[in-house]
Amino acid sequence: MKKYYFLAILFCSVILHAQERYFLNSDTRLYTSPNTSAEFLGYFKYGAEVQLLSESKNGWYKVKADNLSEGYIPEKFVTTRLNAADVKVRDNENPLIEGNDNYYGSNHLFVLVAGLKARAQPDKNSKIKEILNTGDPVAINYLPKNQEEWVNISGNFSDEYAKFTLRKFVGKRPDFNTLLKEFDKLDVTNIQERKTVGERLVELAWNSNSATLAPAYQKYYEVVKQINDPKLLADTELNMIIAKGLAKHKNPEEILAFVKKSEFVLKGVKTKSLFLTQKDLVKIFGKPVKKATISDECSVYLSDLFYYYPDLEASVDEKQNQAEITKVFINENNKLVFNANATLDHSVSEKAFVEKYGPYIGASIKAPHLYSIQLEDSEFKIEFRDGKLFNIEIFFYC
Template sequence: MVIQAQNHKYINADTRLYNEATTNDGFKGYFKVNARVEVLSTQTSDWVFVKADNDNTGYVQSKYLSVKYNSNQNIVEDSDNPILNGDNYYGGHHLFVTVASLRARGEPNLSGEIRTILTMGEPVRVKYIPVEKDAWVNISDNRYIQRKYLNERPSYDALALSYASIEKSNTNERLKIAERLVELAWNSGYTYLKSAYLVLLDVATDTNNTALIKSTQMYLTLADGLEHPLPSEMVTSFIEDASFKIKGVQINKQMADLNTVIDTYGQPIKMENISDECGVYYSSTFYHYKNMTLSVNPEENLAEIVDIILDENSVFIMNENSIIDHTIIETEFIKLYSKYIRTSIQDLHTYTIFNDYGGYNIVFKNGKIYSVTVFNLC
């Protein structure tokens, strides 16, 4: 056996991670093409001892290892490999989360730091999948979940039938399935969203959960707007002349006189140069104030708003008839603008209004307006 310095290689076709240097002694998991492995040692000319991205170790035939990423589209696939190819939900190799509010951890164990919360029906990147159900899967960026919570995309209709079969007195189970329906609906476009929230409202009403009733009613309004949005040209027209007013100073098209800003707010708390490869900002020089960030060009004496925390000194003027100030609450905002906005379960409480070149992210915290971020598309 030859011990090698640490190096990495790519799997060049569907294959498996074997227990021993033979195909006759069982295997630990499945690889998809371009999975990255760490080479630990070379056993023979035909077999290499490797570590997968979830720290599983085992053997791979050397013919399936390449130094470079494989762009060949004509790859022989393993029909038993459960990892899915790209589809309408995810462009690369993936599987779907099959439970609600799943914690992804920073290490492959239950003691690992919680990195993110995943939702029912959410697609996640998978390049290696272990066979053992309790084993851990690296879903990118060293975020791990257990194998038993990944599978093909769940069926909304099947889950709805499951909910309908639950005894009405079994409120805990009804709530669990209702929450799964809501998450799955969010990850299925907006078609099922209203029906899912109606199911959740049914449970909330039966249990007299006033907080859940209130939030669900808000989301029902949101779901209706998301399912029946206004035409994009109408939304663009609605927002095309948006501006801000800060301490009485009108800022049209997000551009302000830099000297006026400094006279009003003083020198920034922090100045920095950022990387802007796409050129989406007016300048790569950023001025940070307590309640706003500006992209500035001192030579031209101009500053462009990047984001602003709305307070008693600032308002966001979407148009002359639609002015957002620090007093607006989330439920009222949704009632007024649900047909103009887009959002997702990953960014709940952040609502996007698009224009021709980007748009605005309007953020709420604890039911109250928090900030507005201006963004341009790359």
């Protein structure tokens, strides 16, 4: 019985050890052998998590980095808890950037290329988790030396969050003016390279001051006209109008004054401040196609109960006889009225919308054809499909 008791204790000890998380309380490197004179595979930054693969031996651990590389690090830098009193030993050759540089709050680098595919595993055939843009900051705690190796750009071991790309695609934040000069130096007949650099210019501009958007699109439009693809031309021309509007963006006070009296008109009925009674909702639209209870962690909606109609969605408090519009599908029956001179209805095209309301809207290259207009504690999310106004959602902030 004693033997089994001993094995049980040993088994529990191994499990507890495996569940322990380990972090680095200093910059260090991943060495090929337990010796600081040995070759090293990459750089760790303070706060990096590692997995221990062995017990400490002569002051060294064998560990696994978050990109799945294995090697050795000094035991003195390994801890189960980080705190403000840690005395960090900085590695001046470490390329990783510490947080609080106005771009990102933890260790990071930036995406250097356009349309970067972040994958679920360090394998070019694995699932694409996200498409990243030039200038996007990405969390990195371990950076391999080899440009052709994979780097985990989530700073996390968890399969749920881990994302991988090749080391050569991340680095110091690109400089807009340098890219602009690079574009201008290219031979006009080198269409593919001009397109590549033009895409980087545009994406970096979206990640920079909005004043850089117009000059970026002017350069990109040069090569788009050379390619002469109708869809690419139309999309670029639309984005050039958006860029023009964003360059003249109104301040928050002006935007709030513009939308202050907004109301939906649903089948001819005005919904002052987006509210109406539950009885009026049913009277106008009939019984909902579906009812559902949706947990709202932020408690920003009127109720957890939602009514779903072909024309709209609403948060409903049946006991209090109240309904709050949360989404409206725009058709000949429904529209949003900002004021007597500004209405969004089914006749408004996307181009006409951005031309008229460009200075009031928020837009992103990562969500094309989706725009926002700020309210006091929420915003209108305005979606277009095939150039036509599709729906307007009221998105509440936590």
